[in-house]
Amino acid sequence: MPIYAPTLPPRENLDRGSHPIAVLMRFDFGRVMKAKLGIFFGFLFLLILLIQLGSLYLRYLSNTSVAFSGMKDFASQILTQGPEYQADHLGQAVLIPMWFQVALIGGGLVARDTLHRIRPLIYAHPVRPQDYLLAKGGLAALLPFAIQLPFVLIPWAMSLMVAGKNGPIWTTLPLHLIPAALMIAILAGSVTLGASAMAGSPRAGFGWVLGIVLGTFALGGILAGLLKAKAFLAISPVALATAWPQLLCGMKDPFLDWVPTVIGTVAHVSLWIFVAAQRTKPSEAVL
Amino acid sequence: MISLNRASLRYGQILGLSPTTFELPAGGGITGLLGPNGAGKSSLIQLLSGLLPCSSGDVRVLGEEPYRNPAILARIGLVPEGDRFPSGLKGRGWLRMMGELSGLEGPALEAAIEKALGIVGMETRAHLRFNQMSKGMRQRIRLAQALLHDPELLILDEPFNGLDPEARILLMEMLRKLADGGVKIIVSSHILGEIAQLTDRILLLFRGRLLAEGNVAEIRELLDRHPVELRLSAEDARAVARWAVDQGELVGLRLEEGSAILAVRNPRTFLPRMQEAVVAGKLPLTALDPLDLNLDAVFQYLTKDHA
Numbered sequence: 001m002p003i004y005a006p007t008l009p010p011r012e013n014l015d016r017g018s019h020p021i022a023v024l025m026r027f028d029f030g031r032v033m034k035a036k037l038g039i040f041f042g043f044l045f046l047l048i049l050l051i052q053l054g055s056l057y058l059r060y061l062s063n064t065s066v067a068f069s070g071m072k073d074f075a076s077q078i079l080t081q082g083p084e085y086q087a088d089h090l091g092q093a094v095l096i097p098m099w100f101q102v103a104l105i106g107g108g109l110v111a112r113d114t115l116h117r118i119r120p121l122i123y124a125h126p127v128r129p130q131d132y133l134l135a136k137g138g139l140a141a142l143l144p145f146a147i148q149l150p151f152v153l154i155p156w157a158m159s160l161m162v163a164g165k166n167g168p169i170w171t172t173l174p175l176h177l178i179p180a181a182l183m184i185a186i187l188a189g190s191v192t193l194g195a196s197a198m199a200g201s202p203r204a205g206f207g208w209v210l211g212i213v214l215g216t217f218a219l220g221g222i223l224a225g226l227l228k229a230k231a232f233l234a235i236s237p238v239a240l241a242t243a244w245p246q247l248l249c250g251m252k253d254p255f256l257d258w259v260p261t262v263i264g265t266v267a268h269v270s271l272w273i274f275v276a277a278q279r280t281k282p283s284e285a286v287l
Numbered sequence: 288m289i290s291l292n293r294a295s296l297r298y299g300q301i302l303g304l305s306p307t308t309f310e311l312p313a314g315g316g317i318t319g320l321l322g323p324n325g326a327g328k329s330s331l332i333q334l335l336s337g338l339l340p341c342s343s344g345d346v347r348v349l350g351e352e353p354y355r356n357p358a359i360l361a362r363i364g365l366v367p368e369g370d371r372f373p374s375g376l377k378g379r380g381w382l383r384m385m386g387e388l389s390g391l392e393g394p395a396l397e398a399a400i401e402k403a404l405g406i407v408g409m410e411t412r413a414h415l416r417f418n419q420m421s422k423g424m425r426q427r428i429r430l431a432q433a434l435l436h437d438p439e440l441l442i443l444d445e446p447f448n449g450l451d452p453e454a455r456i457l458l459m460e461m462l463r464k465l466a467d468g469g470v471k472i473i474v475s476s477h478i479l480g481e482i483a484q485l486t487d488r489i490l491l492l493f494r495g496r497l498l499a500e501g502n503v504a505e506i507r508e509l510l511d512r513h514p515v516e517l518r519l520s521a522e523d524a525r526a527v528a529r530w531a532v533d534q535g536e537l538v539g540l541r542l543e544e545g546s547a548i549l550a551v552r553n554p555r556t557f558l559p560r561m562q563e564a565v566v567a568g569k570l571p572l573t574a575l576d577p578l579d580l581n582l583d584a585v586f587q588y589l590t591k592d593h594a
């Protein structure tokens with residue numbers, strides 16, 4: 001019979017470090033920060049922000065400067081006004097590149113672990129599947145939220161600085177657009193999380209996100225056209241993301257009404273989180 | 288330390304592991320999980336490492352059910368099969384995350400990383416990216432991540448796959464040292480020769496069933512109904528063959544130049560009689576070689592019997 005060595009002495013309790021959600025998020029965040037694509041998108045978003053700030057300053061000048069007073073009528077015709085202008089801070093110009101950005105990064109969050117078979121190793125540690133899901137989903141939502149935030153806060157701050165509370169931007173804009181950004185972030189995060197969980201590689205994850213985003217938009221457009229009901233656009237995450245800032249800014253004719261927007265968002269978030277939970281449970285983590 | 292009581296694992300309609308019962312005692316030592324692909328090794332490892340709950344029966348590791356049990360998972364180190372790492376990642380960064388997942392942080396984490404790297408001999412190369420490392424180096428990093436939190440139980444799934452001979456020997460030495468230090472080690476493999484060199488206890492699996500348990504000799508004892516092949520060398524091999532036939536224990540016989548190859552049904556009764564005959568000068572033997580008293584033979588006998 002074999003001779004066994006003595007049992008190890010009791011080991012000290014290790015249950016004192018960071019929570020696994022924080023560890024996993026920190027790890028993925030570090031990798032996202034090192035991605036070269038960030039430089040390209042960073043430049044693109046900076047450009048969009050500068051255009052927004054330029055437009056804001058133009059509005060300010062047309063309202064206040066004598067030299068620009070002749071342009072006031074013309075500017076009011078070509079530039080959006082009222083709630084539409086406020087909602088435009090999170091308009092298509094910001095949201096379309098954001099979808100590409102989150103597809104590229106979010107699409108790989110779970111898929112990369114699938115490709116490299118890291119999940120069994122993670123689950124072999126004191127990490128619960130819901131910790132894993134929350135970490136990945138949290139980062140997938142944090143990224144679009146972080147992208148949108150400057151487009152709300154910087155123009156708002158600039159408007160306050162140059163014109164005080166009479167500036168072109170509502171002083172309460174963050175109260176309207178930060179919840180909208182949060183809804184968009186949760187929506188985009190859950191879509192990318194589900195898509196990434198279905199993919200076997202980051203590239204496939206990117207493809208899945210774009211497929212879902214563009215495919216549902218096309219389908220929603222066809223259904224809305226055929227059935228003459230705009231509400232069918234609510235099957236598209238792009239349409240939902242467009243609708244939230246408009247609804248929260250009180251636009252008269254938003255892209256979608258409240259009911260389809262809320263139902264569509266809840267349905268998408270629930271569906272994609274369910275898909276991700278199914279695809280990342282330990283029984284899927286084959287050794 | 289580890290006990291399975293009619294524990295089984297199903298993947299939907301597929302049975303990964305039939306109801307299995309065995310017990311491994313506390314303390315260090317190496318146990319080998321042997322079997323071909325699809326034998327149920329990975330299923331058993333998934334149960335032991337708490338990745339999946341058993342479909343029926345009961346699994347106890349370190350006295351508790353391991354599935355979703357952080358207290359037990361913190362005492363287990365797992366080295367899964369495979370050699371795929373995120374290419375741009377550095378070994379040390381990887382270890383840091385794994386250590387944090389085990390509840391280490393700060394100076395304790397750094398000390399644990401240094402200690403684990405020291406055990407696997409990677410102190411000076413852990414700064415490399417995974418795509419700059421050899422397969423053996425990556426395997427050592429995998430082992431280091433499992434050692435970070437001083438596990439009492441270390442589970443390795445096919446750790447020798449793809450390693451060159453030198454790396455295999457190094458890995459074996461490391462595992463022996465760890466076992467001598469009191470760590471219980473479970474190694475799965477289908478490389479029977481290497482496992483035979485490494486393990487002091489074997490669990491033999493085939494098609495989701497535990498075929499045998501014990502060390503090589505114990506397993507061999509289970510095989511009394513199977514013949515053992517012996518090569519008896521002698522100047523007059525025919526005379527040896529005649530004597531063997533007279534004993535009534537043979538199930539096979541073939542003659543080669545200068546030797547007779549016997550398939551003996553029960554070596555425990557046959558060999559003492561042969562010894563007496565040699566001493567009495569009735570059997571002119573020059574050499575005796577057991578041909579199949581190794582793990583490969585045991586494995587082949589058992590799997591053939593159950594195929």
